[in-house]
Amino acid sequence: MDKQLEDSMQDDSYIQGIKDCLPTLFGYISIGFAFGVVGVASGLHVLEVFLLSVFVYAGSAQFIFCSLYVAGAPATAIIVTVFIVNLRHLLMSFSIAPYFTRYSILRNIGFGTLLTDETFGVAVVEGAKKRWLGGRWMDGLNITAYFVWILSCTIGGLFGQYFPNPERFGLDYALVAMFIALLVLTLHHLPKTKLFHYIQLIIYVVISMYMLTIFMPGHLAVLLSTIIVATIGVATEK
Numbered sequence: 189m190d191k192q193l194e195d196s197m198q199d200d201s202y203i204q205g206i207k208d209c210l211p212t213l214f215g216y217i218s219i220g221f222a223f224g225v226v227g228v229a230s231g232l233h234v235l236e237v238f239l240l241s242v243f244v245y246a247g248s249a250q251f252i253f254c255s256l257y258v259a260g261a262p263a264t265a266i267i268v269t270v271f272i273v274n275l276r277h278l279l280m281s282f283s284i285a286p287y288f289t290r291y292s293i294l295r296n297i298g299f300g301t302l303l304t305d306e307t308f309g310v311a312v313v314e315g316a317k318k319r320w321l322g323g324r325w326m327d328g329l330n331i332t333a334y335f336v337w338i339l340s341c342t343i344g345g346l347f348g349q350y351f352p353n354p355e356r357f358g359l360d361y362a363l364v365a366m367f368i369a370l371l372v373l374t375l376h377h378l379p380k381t382k383l384f385h386y387i388q389l390i391i392y393v394v395i396s397m398y399m400l401t402i403f404m405p406g407h408l409a410v411l412l413s414t415i416i417v418a419t420i421g422v423a424t425e426k
Contacts, residue, residue, distance in 0.1 A: 205328020208314065212306040216333060217340045219247050223254075224344020225351045230254040237345035241338045245302070249273050250341075261405075269411050280308040287311075287321035295323060302330035304337075385424065393417045 220241070227237040232254070240250050249270040256266045281300035288296050303311075307329050315321050393413055400409035 200322025200324050202324045202328040205325040205330075206332045207328075208310055208325070209307070209329045209332040212310060212333065213336050215306060216336045220337050220340025221344035221347075223247060223250050224341045224346070225348045226251065227254055227341070228345050228348025229351065229353070230258045232257075232345075234342065234345040234348070237348075238338065238342045241341035244270070245334065245337065246270075246274050246277070246304070247337075265408065265411075272411060272414060276305075277303060280305075284308065284311050284315065284321065287315055288323065288326070291323050299323075299326050299330065302334050304330075304333060307333050385421075389417055389421050392420060 223241075224234075224237050227240070227250070228234065232240075240253065244250055244253070252269055252273060253266060256269060261269075277300070280303055284299075284303075285296065288299055291299075310329060311321060311326065314325075396413035396416055397409050400413055404412070
């Protein structure tokens with residue numbers, strides 16, 4: 189075992205995980221507050237906003253839930269759509285699982301359950317830098333993000349009565365803006381060959397959604413076009 193890896197293993201502390209989570213908290217606070225406001229404006233009670241944040245714990249899925257709920261979509265459509273949107277967490281968990289093979293299944297379930305786009309990004313960078321991730325460090329990272337998200341969503345729900353029209357302040361666009369920023373940053377660091385491939389897939393999504401909306405409701409068009417293009421992407425990935 190080389191000295192760098194040995195030093196990394198000694199840095200496995202809950203407090204260090206909290207510290208490494210701090211740069212991401214502004215995103216949790218802003219998006220969480222926006223969701224709370226949008227949730228209440230969509231007809232949800234503050235308690236329901238709180239419970240969604242506790243048990244779903246996924247910004248995109250929670251915003252989609254509100255959109256489909258307001259649109260009167262059936263429960264099956266909401267459940268399936270949320271499931272598809274959150275499938276990326278399965279892939280993210282697979283990606284970092286090799287770092288935690290020394291822990292029990294229950295610990296690994298805990299790591300994966302509280303994993304988000306932001307904590308995954310921090311963990312990947314940390315793992316690449318130190319070639320090792322510790323369980324206490326991961327707990328500090330995940331649990332800090334989890335509680336800040338719940339608190340932010342709940343506070344947004346409590347203040348939601350003062351924002352009866354969140355569209356006026358652009359709060360309903362907060363999550364879209366965040367994902368656009370993540371997409372741009374991701375594409376910026378890709379090699380040219382992969383960049384061209386991903387742009388093609390984005391175009392395929394737009395075209396398929398437009399064509400499918402002619403024959404079916406919008407929420408089903410989004411779901412089906414996502415599945416189709418994701419399959420194409422996996423099959424053509426080099």
